[in-house]
Amino acid sequence: MKAIGFKTSLPINDVNSFLEFEMEKPAPKGKDLLVKIAAVSVNPVDYKIRQNSAKDQVLEVPKVIGWDAVGKVEAVGDEVSLFKVGDEVYYAGDINRSGSNAEYQLVDERIVGKKPKKLSNEAAAAMPLTALTAWEIMFDRIRINEKDKGKTILIIGGAGGVGSIAIQIAKKVAGLTVIATASRPETVEWCKAQGADYVFNHKDLINEMHEAGFQSVDFILDFVDINMYWDIVTELIKPQGHIASITGSSDPVALNKLKNKSVSFSWELMYTRSIFQTEDMIEQHHILNTVADLLDNGILKSTLNETLSGFSADHLKKAHQQLENNTTIGKIVIKF
Known part of the structure; x- marks a missing residue:
């Protein structure tokens, strides 16, 4: 599968700040869902981790980041009970695992919600984190x-x-x-x-x-x-x-x-529940479902403000650059 990551922390305008590469599609176990991703959004945490997680080193395998995604469940682990194959979902993921800047991703079902039915993939991808x-x-x-x-x-x-x-x-x-x-x-x-x-x-x-x-x-x-x-x-x-x-x-x-x-x-750190596998980790599933209902009922609205069509290193670079310049209003989404 196609993924986009980095081997070392570089300025975003460097040609190698993001690299496109192929990696093996993972298989779900336990409570994991395998999600085929349709859209992702970018957040300040993305560029902060890109800038700091591989300083003064070169990783053998590129690090894949990204913590907002919408997609469809393609396979499930043997302990999954909240979702089934074919379900449309949205989530922010787990900072300690491979991110959403890839065609497929594994994510624990307890931090995943049902995608808002009335929103496009792009509008929904702007929301989880x-x-x-x-x-x-x-x-x-x-x-x-x-x-x-x-x-x-x-x-x-x-x-x-x-x-x-x-x-x-x-x-x-x-x-x-x-x-x-x-x-x-x-x-x-x-x-x-x-x-x-x-x-x-x-x-x-x-x-x-x-x-x-x-x-x-x-x-x-x-x-x-x-x-x-x-x-x-x-x-x-x-x-x-x-x-x-x-x-x-x-x-x-x-x-x-x-x-x-x-x-x-x-x-407040949104990743606390997944980092520490807290007893109430499933609360993020419930929150995302509540937010999905509020979005579908028109009480809340998506904060999507810009869509880049095409999953590419160039589009990730453009999105990161905007965030780093502190000029972003609302959210930027990349549509696969």
């Missing part, structure tokens, strides 16, 4: 529930892949008042189209929020850089509020700034 991340950060980490309806949430990085669907989930599912950050006219409009009630410029966030009448907010989601915004979010969060971030931190986070307000802080 970002929807899982947004859902988990709100409902598993912060544990937003019915009693929180009408409360305020600030989403830093509203026009990105995760921010785009987080706006929708916060507004349409959680019933919150949604404030997003964006700085360009096109990203401001995109955030409003996703359902944001207010959009403020991150470059003057505190002043713009105060001028609009928001002295503080109940919840804050960081999808950009937690240390860059730490002083801002600790000022804007309400006493007994909750801040959550997906971005990680190379420097320690000054949690002492939260003490007087009794504010909670959480990290």
Whole structure:
């Protein structure tokens, strides 16, 4: 089967940053599905792993990345109970296994959902990783529930892949008042189209929020850089509020700034359940099925914004370059 990977970490404009090659089609065992892939999308995690996982070394076999896919089940392992051959599925996969930048992929059924019936392959491929991340950060980490309806949430990085669907989930599912950050006219409009009630410029966030009448907010989601915004979010969060971030931190986070307000802080990593094979790993199956129903019912909409037709190294390079330039709005999908 055809796959695209890399043997060493190179700048994306290098001719060898991605290599097309042939590898053996894998066979499913246990809870694995063998999926024939129809479309994939790209995420910032893709380029970060490409840049860092093969530094100062040359791998014998190219590393295949990619963590968003839509496809059809071609074969199943002997312990599979949730799907059958022929089912259309979508998923974000497992960061410790071979990725979706290939014609076929093995994936544990517990982190796979039914593909939304009313969406194209491309529109569906845009959704798994970002929807899982947004859902988990709100409902598993912060544990937003019915009693929180009408409360305020600030989403830093509203026009990105995760921010785009987080706006929708916060507004349409959680019933919150949604404030997003964006700085360009096109990203401001995109955030409003996703359902944001207010959009403020991150470059003057505190002043713009105060001028609009928001002295503080109940919840804050960081999808950009937690240390860059730490002083801002600790000022804007309400006493007994909750801040959550997906971005990680190379420097320690000054949690002492939260003490007087009794504010909670959480990290979110969508891969935690699959990395550690947690007892509740199947929750990602349930979340993806719930999101599929919300998409089919028109409550949520795909964040697809650009489609590249043809599974090739050149298209992967183009998608990675856009993400690295931080100019992407919504999601980029590659159609096989």
